[in-house]
Amino acid sequence: MIDTAEGPLPAIVLVRPQMGENIGAAARAMLNFGLDRMRLVAPRDGWPNPNAVAMASGAGRVLDAAGVFDDLAGALADCDYVFATTARGRELAKPVLSPERAMEQARALQAAGRKVAILFGPERAGLENDDVARANAIVTVPVNPEFFSLNLAQSVLLMAYEWRRQGGEVAHEVLANTEFASAIEVEKLGDHFEAELERAGFFFPETKAAGMKLVLRNMWVRLGLTKSDVQRLHGMLRQLLRDRA
Structure with a gap:
């Protein structure tokens, strides 16, 4: 895995992913921007998945090192701060951030040695309320409200790109220096x-x-x-x- 002097890289958590091809494409998107910590929660077609390997095309090491979990609680057990990506409105009251603001916070947390996770839901319907309830904040991409559905790999790509782009200055020192509960x-x-x-x-x-x-x-x-x-x-x-x- 890629190690940095700043701290642990975010974990990209795919919750109940359905197609191996999308998992492989997500792995490629991650590695394009320097992320390699993938976690899979109850993948529909089991694991390992040959379709994921074929689609990863050069990013196979991300799949090789991926953690596989039966439930989301296990996948997040060691995480200090969790972002949930969703385009739909929720009844759950949480901070709603843009990808830019979310990854700005993630960089600050990383600088303090905190472990961050970013959740992505199944292709068909996205994260459920039970999943979102485990997150500290929601991340929403400002897409066309008449067509807001993003492919899983596209969603991962957007967040990974923003993570990479935020690699300059570290902000939110107060947040970074807070010793959050896991x-x-x-x-x-x-x-x-x-x-x-x-x-x-x-x-x-x-x-x-x-x-x-x-x-x-x-x-x-x-x-x-x-x-x-x-x-x-x-x-x-x-x-x-x-x-x-």
Whole structure:
């Protein structure tokens, strides 16, 4: 993998990709602009995929080193900050950034040694709300509103190009110097609160429970919690429960 003095390169995470050809084309787009950390979440046709290898045409090493995961939580477990690419409006409240602003932030995070991931959804329908809920921010490309569908590899190319273009000055020092909680730390915090809220009967009525849980998961990620925030919230909840025992 390509190593840089600035810090770890972003992980390009393809969520439930459907066609091997698109995975191969995405690998080419990544390597064109110096990115080589690909992660695949539940690829439809399994892995390895000969069609992906044929399309990669010189970028096979990106595919060879690709991580394959059963679910998105596993793919993001070591990540500190996650961007989700989507062209559709969402009910989930999150910062919405242009590719330029997003990769400006990504460069700043990289400079601080943080691990960044960029999510891309399946070709047919893109990311689902459950996927987007795990991201800190949404990235939307200003495309034609009457025809906003981009090919998977095109989407990867746009983000990879912007990453490369932002390689000069590093901005957002405050953001870069923040010790964000990792995705797995935020996930465990959500598990802790969800379990206790479940026990307290918070998720009522049952028909709305799934939506309520999704909103809470999105909230934890959207807050951009630091490691100390997560530790403090765990401690607060434990103390509240201890006092009621």
